[in-house]
Amino acid sequence: MTDQQLVSLVLFNHSQHAFAQIVTRHTGAVYARAMSLMHTADGAAEVTQLTFAKAYERLAQFRGDNLGGWLSQIAAHTALTLLGQERHRRTVSIDDVHVAAADEPYSDEHEAAMQRMEQAIATLPATDQQLLRLHYYEQRRTADIASALGLSQSNVLVRLHRIRNHLRQLLQS
Numbered sequence: 001m002t003d004q005q006l007v008s009l010v011l012f013n014h015s016q017h018a019f020a021q022i023v024t025r026h027t028g029a030v031y032a033r034a035m036s037l038m039h040t041a042d043g044a045a046e047v048t049q050l051t052f053a054k055a056y057e058r059l060a061q062f063r064g065d066n067l068g069g070w071l072s073q074i075a076a077h078t079a080l081t082l083l084g085q086e087r088h089r090r091t092v093s094i095d096d097v098h099v100a101a102a103d104e105p106y107s108d109e110h111e112a113a114m115q116r117m118e119q120a121i122a123t124l125p126a127t128d129q130q131l132l133r134l135h136y137y138e139q140r141r142t143a144d145i146a147s148a149l150g151l152s153q154s155n156v157l158v159r160l161h162r163i164r165n166h167l168r169q170l171l172q173s
Contacts, residue, residue: 028154
């Protein structure tokens with residue numbers, strides 16, 4: 001089905017399934033757009049969720065044939081709004097800023113946390129471990145990772161987000 005057909009089903013039949021297909025089809029691109037502005041996985045995930053909520057509320061206002069572009073605009077506006085709100089909340093005095101020394105002493109807590117992280121990563125499938133290695137240790141660009149693993153760039157971003165969430169859950173339990 002085309003995006004326009006899905007939009008019509010949502011508007012006229014109130015089809016949740018059709019909207020779910022829209023979300024599935026466009027999540028990667030919306031998340032990538034949000035990530036390009038927010039620079040954090042949590043921020044991009046929040047923008048992505050808000051984007052689809054706003055899109056659902058305003059779907060009757062959609063005019064045209066480029067739903068992806070429309071969703072991208074909503075994501076950009078949402079991200080900029082959140083960044084503006086964050087900027088207003090984060091006024092910090094220069095006296096409050098603490099700069100960590102480069103040669104901090106050894107910490108048992110830090111070492112234990114690193115070991116827990118390594119154990120959690122070891123439980124991941126090999127492709128997820130490889131994705132983390134390429135992104136964090138080798139600091140490869142998303143396009144390079146996508147090419148190396150035979151994935152799309154948006155799929156790489158989504159998988160990294162899901163892996164981080166999974167690791168966070170593992171470490172909190």
